[in-house]
Amino acid sequence: MLHNTGKLAGCTVFITGASRGIGKAIALKAARDGANVVVAAKTADPHPKLPGTIYTAAAEIEAAGGKALPCIVDVRDEKQINEAVEQAVEKFGGIDILVNNASAINLTGTLETPMKKVDLMLGINLRGTYLTSKLCIPHLLKSKNPHILNLSPPLNLNPIWFKNHTAIQTAAMDMLGGSGIGKQCRKVEIMADAAYAILKKPTSFTGQFVIDEDILKTEGIKEFDVYAVEPGHPLLPDFFLDQQPEDLAKQMEEHGATPAFKSGKADSAATGPISDMFNIIRGILSPDIVKTTQGVYRFDLSGEHAGVWYIDLKNDAGSAGSGDPPVKADVVMALDSADFIKMFGGKLKPTMAFMSGKLKIKGDMGLAIKLEKMMAMMKSKL
Numbered sequence: 001m002l003h004n005t006g007k008l009a010g011c012t013v014f015i016t017g018a019s020r021g022i023g024k025a026i027a028l029k030a031a032r033d034g035a036n037v038v039v040a041a042k043t044a045d046p047h048p049k050l051p052g053t054i055y056t057a058a059a060e061i062e063a064a065g066g067k068a069l070p071c072i073v074d075v076r077d078e079k080q081i082n083e084a085v086e087q088a089v090e091k092f093g094g095i096d097i098l099v100n101n102a103s104a105i106n107l108t109g110t111l112e113t114p115m116k117k118v119d120l121m122l123g124i125n126l127r128g129t130y131l132t133s134k135l136c137i138p139h140l141l142k143s144k145n146p147h148i149l150n151l152s153p154p155l156n157l158n159p160i161w162f163k164n165h166t167a168i169q170t171a172a173m174d175m176l177g178g179s180g181i182g183k184q185c186r187k188v189e190i191m192a193d194a195a196y197a198i199l200k201k202p203t204s205f206t207g208q209f210v211i212d213e214d215i216l217k218t219e220g221i222k223e224f225d226v227y228a229v230e231p232g233h234p235l236l237p238d239f240f241l242d243q244q245p246e247d248l249a250k251q252m253e254e255h256g257a258t259p260a261f262k263s264g265k266a267d268s269a270a271t272g273p274i275s276d277m278f279n280i281i282r283g284i285l286s287p288d289i290v291k292t293t294q295g296v297y298r299f300d301l302s303g304e305h306a307g308v309w310y311i312d313l314k315n316d317a318g319s320a321g322s323g324d325p326p327v328k329a330d331v332v333m334a335l336d337s338a339d340f341i342k343m344f345g346g347k348l349k350p351t352m353a354f355m356s357g358k359l360k361i362k363g364d365m366g367l368a369i370k371l372e373k374m375m376a377m378m379k380s381k382l
Helices: 021-031 054-063 078-092 115-140 171-177 179-184 189-199 212-218 245-254 273-284 287-293 337-344 350-355 365-381
Strands: 012-016 036-041 067-072 097-100 147-150 295-302 307-313 319-322 331-336 359-363
Touching: 012 021, 012 078, 012 115, 021 036, 021 054, 021 097, 021 189, 036 054, 036 078, 054 067, 067 078, 078 115, 097 115, 115 147, 147 189, 189 212, 273 307, 273 319, 273 337, 287 307, 287 365, 295 337, 295 365, 331 337, 331 365, 337 350, 337 365, 350 359, 350 365, 359 365
Parallel strands: 012 036, 012 097, 036 067, 097 147, 295 331
Antiparallel strands: 295 307, 307 319, 331 359
């Protein structure tokens, strides 16, 4: 891993979304140099699903050797950002570095994404980054070595990446892909080290688009297994970095994934193991499952046992079978029949299948996650 050199000692680093994940990792890396860190994030009270608050992050920063200023900041709120900037200048005398880390994501298609989610993503990812930069720049201009670091996927206009999405394990990844996805990811420390490598450079290093692994290689890092959540385990291919489609498809298949951009076969009838699986599904349907799920699912299966199947967990005591559902589906899932068997056999979570490209979803992602309760029951029957 990249060693601290002390170059950020005494610098004031303003980091959005620093209460957890990558933002906190960057904060701790700077703190080990003796930096002042402004923890600008929304979480003041403990979240039921996400770890950490601005105050617990501040305590960790102080323990690591830095000075911390926790500030409640929603980057969509100009007043809150202004107040945090003023507090930072008053306490530390200025701002030397801004890290725009706060972000929002929603993994659904255009028709299935409500405008509330669109407004959230644009408000945080675009407007929030612009606004925070605008308010910090007057103070950055007074610094001897100012930097603005924006964290984002790389800019890649290859059409293949507009169809799908090296993952970094954060609480958000766990929520989207389940806890099992972590072993396929790298730890947040790789992003912290990459950020540190950038922030200790002179102001002449500007206007750059940087990949974490690439810049760390220029710093002399040769061993990257140290950043792996589970050393030696195959990593999820990077969602956005350029690669020839056929090469990427081969790489994903070697890691057990079926690329969403590689069409599957769809010429055999949905019989055999799929029919057997649905017999088990019908056997565990109950009013309780229907009450807690409230969703109608359609499965468009490809591969060896192609066909259309449905599960109604919204009406009466529930139903399941071949063909279209009796009412309009709330969620349509398209996947290979072999992966369907794995999902309902408890060997593959829907969220992990989605993130790896094995599963395409149209509709409510939350309903897809609810299916995992049924799958847990299925596993006990197999």
